[in-house]
Amino acid sequence: MKKILIIYYSKTKNTETVAKTLADELSAETVEIKDLKNRYGFLSNIGSIIDAIRENKTRIEPETIDLTGYDLLYMGSPTWAGKPAPAIITIIDNLKLKGKDVILFATMGRQGGSNVIDRMAEKIKARGGRIINSFTIKTGGKQFNEIKEDTLKVIAEKDLKIYSIG
Numbered sequence: 001m002k003k004i005l006i007i008y009y010s011k012t013k014n015t016e017t018v019a020k021t022l023a024d025e026l027s028a029e030t031v032e033i034k035d036l037k038n039r040y041g042f043l044s045n046i047g048s049i050i051d052a053i054r055e056n057k058t059r060i061e062p063e064t065i066d067l068t069g070y071d072l073l074y075m076g077s078p079t080w081a082g083k084p085a086p087a088i089i090t091i092i093d094n095l096k097l098k099g100k101d102v103i104l105f106a107t108m109g110r111q112g113g114s115n116v117i118d119r120m121a122e123k124i125k126a127r128g129g130r131i132i133n134s135f136t137i138k139t140g141g142k143q144f145n146e147i148k149e150d151t152l153k154v155i156a157e158k159d160l161k162i163y164s165i166g
């Protein structure tokens with residue numbers, strides 16, 4: 001079995017639900033990237049949208065992750081104004097991704113997830129990583145258990161367990 005790490009940011013636990021479901025199904029470890037900037041309240045939401053559109057960096061915890069020994073990475077972000085969350089933009093630039101296989105996922109209320117995947121992919125490829133698969137999950141109006149069900153469906157449809165072998 002490959003050693004798999006799932007790296008994610010999640011403000012309201014939708015992306016976390018996907019990450020934890022993947023972790024259970026694929027026997028993977030997880031690392032949550034925390035954004036140390038206040039992202040709660042109306043004004044903060046506007047700030048978050050501006051930060052996402054401009055791809056502003058943010059203060060995160062952990063600042064980096066030692067990826068030595070991991071054969072496969074999953075990386076997940078919510079969609080913010082059609083972009084990856086600032087915490088994900090920030091962590092990608094702090095990781096040594098040369099030669100790493102990466103599977104990307106994005107959650108979205110309604111739309112924009114594929115754009116998030118594309119942008120994450122561009123940045124990861126620029127750092128020497130290889131994107132081997134990706135998927136989006138729609139979360140608008142869904143309970144956590146429905147998001148979990150949707151994730152289980154994607155794991156089956158995309159045959160994601162195949163990447164754990166070897």
Ligand SMILES: Cc1cc2nc3c(=O)[nH]c(=O)nc-3n(C[C@H](O)[C@H](O)[C@H](O)COP(=O)(O)O)c2cc1C
Nearest residue numbers: 010011012013014015078079081082107109110111
């Ligand atoms: C600042 C902000 C911007 C967002 N922009 C979008 C968007 O452009 N398109 C969309 O479908 N959902 C958008 N959403 C909804 C989130 O992408 C969606 O709820 C996601 O599943 C949240 O993941 P999380 O619970 O892991 O934080 C936005 C949410 C926030 C807080």
